[in-house]
Amino acid sequence: MGERPPAEIRLRISIVLGGTRADRAMLALITRLAMDLPAEFTGLYVEDPGLARALGLPFTREFSRLTHSPRRLEPADLAMERRVRARRAEHALAEAARELGADWRFRRVEADAVGLIHQESPAADILVIGAAPANLSSLLGTASPPRLSGIAVVFDGSPSARQALATALRLAEAVDDWLIVLQVGDAPAEGLAGRGRVDIHHLGPSDFGEVWQVARETAPRALLVGANEDIIEDRSLRALQAAALPCPTLIVRGRPAGDDG
Amino acid sequence: MPAHQPLKATELYTPCDLDALGFETTDDLEPLDEVLGQERAVEAVHFGAGIPLEGYNLFVLGPPGSGRHSFVRQFLERRAAAESRPRDWCYVNNFEQSRAPRALSLPAGMGRAFREDIEHLIEEARSAIPAAFESEDYQTRRSAIEEELKEEQQNAINEIQEHAREKNIGIIPTPTGFAFAPIRDGETLSPKEFQELPEDERERIEKETEKLGEELRQVMREAPKRTRAVRKKIRELNREVTVFAVGSLIDELRERYQDLAPVVEHLEAMQQDIVDNVKLFIGQGEGSEEEQEQLQALAGADGSPAAQRYAVNLIVDHADNGGAPVVFEDHPTHNYLVGQVEHISHMGTLITDFSLIKAGALHQANGGYLVLDARRVLTEPFSWDALKRILKAGELRIQSPGQAYSLISTVSLEPEAIPLDVKIVLIGDRWLYYLLQALDPEFDKLFKVAADFDDQMDRNPDNVHGFARLLGNIAREEKLLPLTRDAVARVVEHSARHAGDAAKLSAEVRHAADVVREAHFWAAEAGHDRVSADDVQAAIDARLRRSGRIRDRLHEEILRETILVDTDGKATGQVNGLSVLMLGDSAFGKPSRITARIAMGSGQVVDIEREVELGGPIHSKGVMILAGFLAANYVTDRPLSLSATLVFEQSYGGIEGDSASTAELCALLSAIADTPLRQDLAITGSVNQRGRVQAIGGVNEKIEGFFDICQARGLTGDQGVLVPRANVKHLMLRRDVREAADRGAFHVYAVDTVDDALELLTGLPAGERDARGGFPEGSINRRIADRLVQLAEQRQAFSSSDEHEAD
Numbered sequence A: 001m002g003e004r005p006p007a008e009i010r011l012r013i014s015i016v017l018g019g020t021r022a023d024r025a026m027l028a029l030i031t032r033l034a035m036d037l038p039a040e041f042t043g044l045y046v047e048d049p050g051l052a053r054a055l056g057l058p059f060t061r062e063f064s065r066l067t068h069s070p071r072r073l074e075p076a077d078l079a080m081e082r083r084v085r086a087r088r089a090e091h092a093l094a095e096a097a098r099e100l101g102a103d104w105r106f107r108r109v110e111a112d113a114v115g116l117i118h119q120e121s122p123a124a125d126i127l128v129i130g131a132a133p134a135n136l137s138s139l140l141g142t143a144s145p146p147r148l149s150g151i152a153v154v155f156d157g158s159p160s161a162r163q164a165l166a167t168a169l170r171l172a173e174a175v176d177d178w179l180i181v182l183q184v185g186d187a188p189a190e191g192l193a194g195r196g197r198v199d200i201h202h203l204g205p206s207d208f209g210e211v212w213q214v215a216r217e218t219a220p221r222a223l224l225v226g227a228n229e230d231i232i233e234d235r236s237l238r239a240l241q242a243a244a245l246p247c248p249t250l251i252v253r254g255r256p257a258g259d260d261g
Numbered sequence B: 001m002p003a004h005q006p007l008k009a010t011e012l013y014t015p016c017d018l019d020a021l022g023f024e025t026t027d028d029l030e031p032l033d034e035v036l037g038q039e040r041a042v043e044a045v046h047f048g049a050g051i052p053l054e055g056y057n058l059f060v061l062g063p064p065g066s067g068r069h070s071f072v073r074q075f076l077e078r079r080a081a082a083e084s085r086p087r088d089w090c091y092v093n094n095f096e097q098s099r100a101p102r103a104l105s106l107p108a109g110m111g112r113a114f115r116e117d118i119e120h121l122i123e124e125a126r127s128a129i130p131a132a133f134e135s136e137d138y139q140t141r142r143s144a145i146e147e148e149l150k151e152e153q154q155n156a157i158n159e160i161q162e163h164a165r166e167k168n169i170g171i172i173p174t175p176t177g178f179a180f181a182p183i184r185d186g187e188t189l190s191p192k193e194f195q196e197l198p199e200d201e202r203e204r205i206e207k208e209t210e211k212l213g214e215e216l217r218q219v220m221r222e223a224p225k226r227t228r229a230v231r232k233k234i235r236e237l238n239r240e241v242t243v244f245a246v247g248s249l250i251d252e253l254r255e256r257y258q259d260l261a262p263v264v265e266h267l268e269a270m271q272q273d274i275v276d277n278v279k280l281f282i283g284q285g286e287g288s289e290e291e292q293e294q295l296q297a298l299a300g301a302d303g304s305p306a307a308q309r310y311a312v313n314l315i316v317d318h319a320d321n322g323g324a325p326v327v328f329e330d331h332p333t334h335n336y337l338v339g340q341v342e343h344i345s346h347m348g349t350l351i352t353d354f355s356l357i358k359a360g361a362l363h364q365a366n367g368g369y370l371v372l373d374a375r376r377v378l379t380e381p382f383s384w385d386a387l388k389r390i391l392k393a394g395e396l397r398i399q400s401p402g403q404a405y406s407l408i409s410t411v412s413l414e415p416e417a418i419p420l421d422v423k424i425v426l427i428g429d430r431w432l433y434y435l436l437q438a439l440d441p442e443f444d445k446l447f448k449v450a451a452d453f454d455d456q457m458d459r460n461p462d463n464v465h466g467f468a469r470l471l472g473n474i475a476r477e478e479k480l481l482p483l484t485r486d487a488v489a490r491v492v493e494h495s496a497r498h499a500g501d502a503a504k505l506s507a508e509v510r511h512a513a514d515v516v517r518e519a520h521f522w523a524a525e526a527g528h529d530r531v532s533a534d535d536v537q538a539a540i541d542a543r544l545r546r547s548g549r550i551r552d553r554l555h556e557e558i559l560r561e562t563i564l565v566d567t568d569g570k571a572t573g574q575v576n577g578l579s580v581l582m583l584g585d586s587a588f589g590k591p592s593r594i595t596a597r598i599a600m601g602s603g604q605v606v607d608i609e610r611e612v613e614l615g616g617p618i619h620s621k622g623v624m625i626l627a628g629f630l631a632a633n634y635v636t637d638r639p640l641s642l643s644a645t646l647v648f649e650q651s652y653g654g655i656e657g658d659s660a661s662t663a664e665l666c667a668l669l670s671a672i673a674d675t676p677l678r679q680d681l682a683i684t685g686s687v688n689q690r691g692r693v694q695a696i697g698g699v700n701e702k703i704e705g706f707f708d709i710c711q712a713r714g715l716t717g718d719q720g721v722l723v724p725r726a727n728v729k730h731l732m733l734r735r736d737v738r739e740a741a742d743r744g745a746f747h748v749y750a751v752d753t754v755d756d757a758l759e760l761l762t763g764l765p766a767g768e769r770d771a772r773g774g775f776p777e778g779s780i781n782r783r784i785a786d787r788l789v790q791l792a793e794q795r796q797a798f799s800s801s802d803e804h805e806a807d
Helices: A024-034 A049-055 A073-101 A113-123 A136-140 A160-172 A207-220 A233-242 B040-052 B067-080 B110-134 B136-166 B189-194 B199-256 B263-274 B290-300 B304-311 B334-338 B363-365 B374-379 B384-394 B431-441 B462-477 B485-499 B508-527 B535-546 B549-558 B617-633 B659-672 B700-712 B725-730 B736-740 B754-762 B780-805
Strands: A010-016 A039-047 A061-066 A102-110 A126-130 A151-155 A179-184 A196-206 A222-226 A249-252 B058-061 B088-092 B102-106 B171-175 B177-184 B312-316 B326-329 B344-346 B349-351 B369-371 B423-428 B447-451 B456-458 B505-506 B569-571 B573-582 B588-598 B602-607 B642-646 B675-680 B681-683 B720-724 B747-751
Touching: A010 A113, A010 B725, A024 A073, A024 A126, A039 A049, A039 A073, A039 A113, A049 A073, A049 B088, A049 B171, A061 A179, A061 B199, A102 A113, A113 A126, A113 A233, A113 B171, A136 B136, A136 B177, A151 A160, A151 A207, A160 A179, A160 A249, A179 A207, A179 B569, A196 A207, A207 A233, A207 B088, B040 B067, B040 B423, B040 B447, B058 B431, B067 B326, B067 B369, B067 B423, B088 B110, B102 B110, B102 B263, B110 B136, B110 B199, B110 B304, B110 B312, B136 B171, B136 B199, B171 B199, B189 B199, B199 B263, B290 B423, B304 B374, B326 B363, B326 B736, B334 B363, B334 B384, B363 B369, B369 B374, B374 B384, B374 B431, B423 B659, B462 B485, B462 B505, B462 B508, B485 B508, B485 B535, B508 B535, B508 B569, B549 B588, B549 B617, B569 B681, B573 B659, B573 B700, B588 B659, B588 B700, B588 B747, B588 B780, B602 B617, B602 B747, B617 B659, B617 B780, B642 B659, B659 B681, B659 B754, B659 B780, B675 B754, B681 B754, B700 B720, B700 B725, B700 B736, B720 B725, B720 B754, B725 B747, B754 B780
Parallel strands: A010 A039, A010 A126, A039 A102, A151 A179, A151 A222, A179 A196, A222 A249, B058 B423, B058 B447, B326 B369, B369 B423, B573 B681, B602 B642, B681 B720, B720 B747
Antiparallel strands: A061 B177, A126 A249, B088 B102, B088 B312, B171 B177, B344 B349, B456 B505, B569 B675, B573 B588, B588 B642
16 A cells, blocks of 8 residues: 555634624634635534523513613524524635635534633634623723734743744734733743744733733734633633633634644 | 089088198007097996996997997096905805805905915914824823723623622623523523522512613613713813814914904804814814715815815905906806806716805906996896896806706705996997897896997097097007008098098998008008008908909999990980998999889879888888879879889899889889980989988999999990989099099989979979969979879779769
């Protein structure tokens, strides 16, 4: 038998989409990361099971962002609206993948945010979680979107953090933006010399609640974190959810494609 | 029979008295700075231009070439120069209603300064405002205001969230909003779990959820109020910053124009608008993109929307004028007269703004004089109505006919009306004036002063001298050779001839000017250093030659006897009449054979020209008078019992006028008397019912027309023309005619009555009624009377035999 050709290594990217306008901006960013690399995308439209449960309660009312008035949300209406959003998300993904020439698939999943990360993270080199969904303040229409700039990465010296750093560097170069390193602990981030503008924020030994807050204040275009145990631990993830970052979060597990020769 | 003497050669022409001219050439003469022989019109223009009352506009009427235009121009320009300059006018943006631009007036000359001041202001503002808004201080203050709102709102939301947390109620995002639901251990309770709760707990949760909902609604209700408050604060901040940036500039202008309340008002409105539209200076803020694109399109590629919005469209600028304006609009279309709003094409649509308002002649003449050609105003669509409407309203409102008649649906402007104080001077033909008087009831309310330029003036020494100075003016102004005294005299004589009256001069200055110009040409051709009488004569002769093709053809056909006109011998019921043909600017006489035939009848004189509709009403009137003359003069005691026909032989065009009625009467009487008439004479003149020969027009051309034929056939010494005595004063005959008369080769007879004419034409005495009422034996009148009696008796006998036969 002859020698088998090496299997193509594909970058597996899972993206949580909300079926909103923000999806397209996020997909544009991610496709720049995957440019010139074999990649396959998995789009995820997440349905919160808590909402379905709440709908069964007789007194539950929805306060619409559109009309500001409470209304009884029927399960059928909810299902229809979710279907519409999911379709939008799927179209956005399909379009982005087609431009890139990448494979893609799309799934609707029922999970809460933390459960989703636990569930999807192992199967993806990069799991992309969209910016925090609109919060209650959005009802008031005063929450102007912050101006985002830079690509931020949390670096604690762990192997996955190194992967995240390498990916962040690649992304920053791809989108011609600067790099923000949120350095946790004393482990120095290496290989940054000659890589354009890099801002390093020394956070010292901090818990992740504090890290996410700093990341929120920094307002980067994307935050990259390594999928190490500390991060995907429930408490960290709930803190991440609570921080309601204005940018997508990329949880990097696999090797940053193109960086290993 | 008294001998009828022909007129002397000196009576055929009134020469100009060379001695009275008193100069060598026209170079010796002072320029003429007044209009000649038009005292009535001058007085009217003076009155009309000076009277400052509504409706006292002028209509200057008179023949073309009479110098109306040049006089009106000179008069008005001289008058206007001594009057004060009217105010400048400009249109500016109406910031409250852009479709109705505001009109601002400023003292003469200040419009331009105002426009430059505003341009400077906007230029300054374009750098000062962005600098102020980009400053750290502004950004800090704005952020502080916005943060205050955010904080307030966030606190309110936080409070709700805190309450929810305390009550174990979660806030769950829905696809389009939020919902409150009870939670336990971070999980939303399912309906089953909820039902398992104690009843009081369920009630509590339900109430708490409802309460939270109410709190949220309350916060949402107040949110717009808070937002408005913040926007107001930001607007105030913007105003503060903008006013800081441009306030001093505007204050400076406000002070400069403090005496002009509307301008100050506009500056204040402009300051307010700059505050409201800071986006034009800093490239952001409220306002639609489309609006900005349109402003950019109107401003052009190099302009800025801000400069466009605040520009000053100076439509009337008197900065360079020395007095009141005098505007001559020779193309008075509606738009040129009233002004217009232009449009430009942008993205397939037509757009406009105040900067595209264009002034019309009325704007330019406001405060002064506007001179228009009446015929052109009347023939340009909508112009006459627009002019009247504006004069009646006393204000100038730009409105296109398309708008007025809803012909186009493009959105346009309704610029503020401008008060009008203008004197309109219409120049037109006399018939146009009378037509307007008759047909337009508004005309005499709006044009109360008529300045009627005469066709001619008295040929008195003053006017002759003035005429000479006028010729001098023409020669000087047009750099022509000077005219010698005898050349001037010849032009004066020619002018009298042109007027058709030896005692008058033609007021058609243009005609005399053309003769002078052409005489200059012939003088230059001949190498003369001044224009002599011969040069003038050469010019006159050349003009006649140039325009004489038809005359020569007609004369040729007479000489070749294609057209039958005898110039010798005698014939019964046949006479040579004379007519004048007017072709363009030339007129010439043509002899025509007129014949009459009679038969027994019932007193009808049939004008064949009229029967075939070739005779005009005046000609018919002349023929009808003949019947009256016949009946009253010859047969008063019995009915006129003849039937007569009269015709212009070989006439194929229309005949009008009564100048041939004497000739027709003579032909008729010749036919009745069966007495031949001399064919070497021609006759012209109208006649009344009493047989008196009356004056006619074109006497010179008529005499010359018959003379030319006679001369071509060879003058016999007997030939001549009979003219009404009333026309002797009009005689200005050609030199060759005068010379022939002087040597007795051709004669011009002046006649007073038909009897005079009959005696000359028949060689018989006319005869006067004696005491018994009869004419003397041998007289022509006796022959006529006898023949009429004879016809009457024959008719009576004929009637009697008819009755017998009937019995």
